[in-house]
Amino acid sequence: MRAFSSVFSQILNLFPRSEFEQLVSKHRANRHNRGFSCWTQFVSMLFCQLGRAQSLREICEGLKSIEGKLSHLGAHAPARSSLAYANAHRPWQLYEDLFHQLLGRCRDVAPRHRFRFKNKLISMDATTIDLCLSAFDWAAFRRKKGGIKLHLLLDHDGHLPTLAVIRPAKIHEAKIARFLDFPTGSIWYSTARITILSGSLNSANGRSSLSLAKKFARDTRCSLAAL
Numbered sequence: 001m002r003a004f005s006s007v008f009s010q011i012l013n014l015f016p017r018s019e020f021e022q023l024v025s026k027h028r029a030n031r032h033n034r035g036f037s038c039w040t041q042f043v044s045m046l047f048c049q050l051g052r053a054q055s056l057r058e059i060c061e062g063l064k065s066i067e068g069k070l071s072h073l074g075a076h077a078p079a080r081s082s083l084a085y086a087n088a089h090r091p092w093q094l095y096e097d098l099f100h101q102l103l104g105r106c107r108d109v110a111p112r113h114r115f116r117f118k119n120k121l122i123s124m125d126a127t128t129i130d131l132c133l134s135a136f137d138w139a140a141f142r143r144k145k146g147g148i149k150l151h152l153l154l155d156h157d158g159h160l161p162t163l164a165v166i167r168p169a170k171i172h173e174a175k176i177a178r179f180l181d182f183p184t185g186s187i188w189y190s191t192a193r194i195t196i197l198s199g200s201l202n203s204a205n206g207r208s209s210l211s212l213a214k215k216f217a218r219d220t221r222c223s224l225a226a227l
Helices: 007-012 017-027 038-051 056-064 067-073 080-089 093-109 173-177 206-219
Strands: 121-131 140-142 145-155 160-168 187-189 194-196
Touching: 007 038, 007 067, 017 038, 017 093, 038 056, 038 080, 038 093, 056 067, 056 080, 093 160, 121 173, 145 173
Parallel strands: 121 187
Antiparallel strands: 121 145, 140 145, 145 160, 187 194
């Protein structure tokens, strides 16, 4: 008999249940769960992302429509109040550790970048997200405009996003990068600069940065001005 596995089930297989439960025990996240486990919360929020649900009602009603299949995944359709309470009170550190656990497995199989140099290549870029200043007065950006900035760090070995930081829109990505640790000899670049690093952005080597930056620009067939 041929076995059938849905796409949703295959995605969940990337998160072994035993490893997930170890993280739950580490953070004591299942305390006072009252029948609504962290695993069910995770399945619900993953369904939310993949299904582009816009509200708690969409998540819960959507899961109810496939409740017969959820039992095979070890989850059930939650009530809106239970999901809202869990999202507000469960430790977010659980899902941070889960992300880094998955990222580690991806790095093990990710191919290296195809440029000629052997240094690790890391890029950082930021996107400004406009907000209504009258509704989000804490996000003042300009006189009549509000906004936040999403800073994303990309590892070119496998093109893996390794960090996402949300800060006020006025903050430049170079200021965020100064608080991050990078492997020695890494090349960090943004739209404005290219730097070779010896552990952090504050200890960059200027001479080797310039020569390696020129080589990087030549390998990518673009100019430094274009970057």
